[in-house]
Amino acid sequence: MVEELIAVVRDMGRELAARRPDALVVIADDHLNVFSFDAVPAMCVRIGRSVSRMAQEGAIEFDRALDGLAERYPLHEDLANRILEEGLEAGFDFAASWSAPLDHAFLSPLTVLHGDRAMTPLVPFWVNCFVAPLPSARRCFAAGQHIARVVADGPWNVGVIATGGLSHFPELSLARVGESDPEFDRRVVGWMERGDHASLTALTTKELHATGSHELLNWMVLLGAVAPARARVRFFGEMGRIDLAALAWDH
Numbered sequence: 001m002v003e004e005l006i007a008v009v010r011d012m013g014r015e016l017a018a019r020r021p022d023a024l025v026v027i028a029d030d031h032l033n034v035f036s037f038d039a040v041p042a043m044c045v046r047i048g049r050s051v052s053r054m055a056q057e058g059a060i061e062f063d064r065a066l067d068g069l070a071e072r073y074p075l076h077e078d079l080a081n082r083i084l085e086e087g088l089e090a091g092f093d094f095a096a097s098w099s100a101p102l103d104h105a106f107l108s109p110l111t112v113l114h115g116d117r118a119m120t121p122l123v124p125f126w127v128n129c130f131v132a133p134l135p136s137a138r139r140c141f142a143a144g145q146h147i148a149r150v151v152a153d154g155p156w157n158v159g160v161i162a163t164g165g166l167s168h169f170p171e172l173s174l175a176r177v178g179e180s181d182p183e184f185d186r187r188v189v190g191w192m193e194r195g196d197h198a199s200l201t202a203l204t205t206k207e208l209h210a211t212g213s214h215e216l217l218n219w220m221v222l223l224g225a226v227a228p229a230r231a232r233v234r235f236f237g238e239m240g241r242i243d244l245a246a247l248a249w250d251h
Contacts, residue, residue, distance in 0.1 A: 006112055008235040008246050013113035015248075022156040023076035024120045025083075025147060027221045028105035028163045029129035029214075034097075041095035042135040043143055043221075045084045046124035049077050054101040069107060076121035079158065082150050083123065090146055100126070109163045120159070127221060129164065129214040137208070137220045138201045144224020148251075151225075162222035164215025168242035184211040185236075185243040192231035192247060197223060226251040 033054055035041065050072045087094045106124055114120070125147075128134055135143075144160075151158045166188070167181040191199045200223060208214050226249040235246040 002239075002244075005235050005237060005244055005246060009109065009112045010115060012234060012246065012248060013115060013117075016113060016159055017117055019159070020157065021120050021159040023079050023123055023158045024110075025079075025123045025125055025151075025158060025160045025225070026106055026110065026163070027125045027127060027144075027161070027218045029218055030126050031103060031105065032130070033103045034100045034126070035128075037131070040128050040131040041126070042093070042128050043140075044095040044097055044100070044126040045080055045087075046075065046097050046100055046122075046126075047077065047080045047084060048075055048098050051075055051122065051124060052101045053107055054103040069111060070119075073102070073110075073119050074121040076123050076156070079150070079154065079156060080123045082154065083125075083147055086150055087143070087146055092143055092146060094143075100124070105163050109161065113161070125221065127217045129217045132205075134205050134208075134214070135217065136205065137203045137217060140217045140220035141197065141201045141224035141227075144221040145227065146224075147221070148225045148227075160222055160225045162218040164218040166216075166243040166245055167212040169212040179212070180238065180241060180243045181211040181213070182238045182243055184213060185238070185245070188213070188216065189231075189233060189236060189245055189247070192219075192223070193233060195228055195230040197227055222249075 052072050053069055084094055084096050102124060110119065127140060147160065166185040169179055188200070200220065208216055229249040229251045231247040231249055233245065233247055235244070237244045
């Protein structure tokens, strides 16, 4: 099943490359690799000209696998600065980082999407999906709408991707570690297919936690950026311990 998903994402990468994007906004969450309990921003924009992959001793398996990848990747400095600065003016309290590296949440999908093609300049955008208090689904959607406005006002051709599993319980609820919630995932994917953003943004933090769907907050930012477009489901798989999907939007 994973091999099928990888093949789908590779196809999506070729379709993306055909559109010749100038930049990719990549929305993902931190796994306490970059930030710590000293300070966990609700949302953070990576600024600068390049970014390194994460390297750490004792890393989890996902991040040890990054060792074979390139050490640095290009950033789209101008777009990142506009998202940050205009976001602050619009009332979004985005944090900024000049040095945060990228872990598997960013690089695993990006490397599959790009294959042997050069990496598109990136705008990494972190969402806090783990450490309470979390931003609301509605606020994440609004942040995506802000990104869409910045892109619409700018001169660039921009792609937006979001990563993160559907339901899973990675030590967040010991009673359910190793489980998923397929019924909830099918309902959520159906809402995305129908463009039912009202139902999606009405999801509460309590509901996301109860269903192991914390990383849907990343998807909420993307949904705001592509609204009112409806999703096309390219892959959906129930794997027991985690459910996975690949969806595409044309905007």
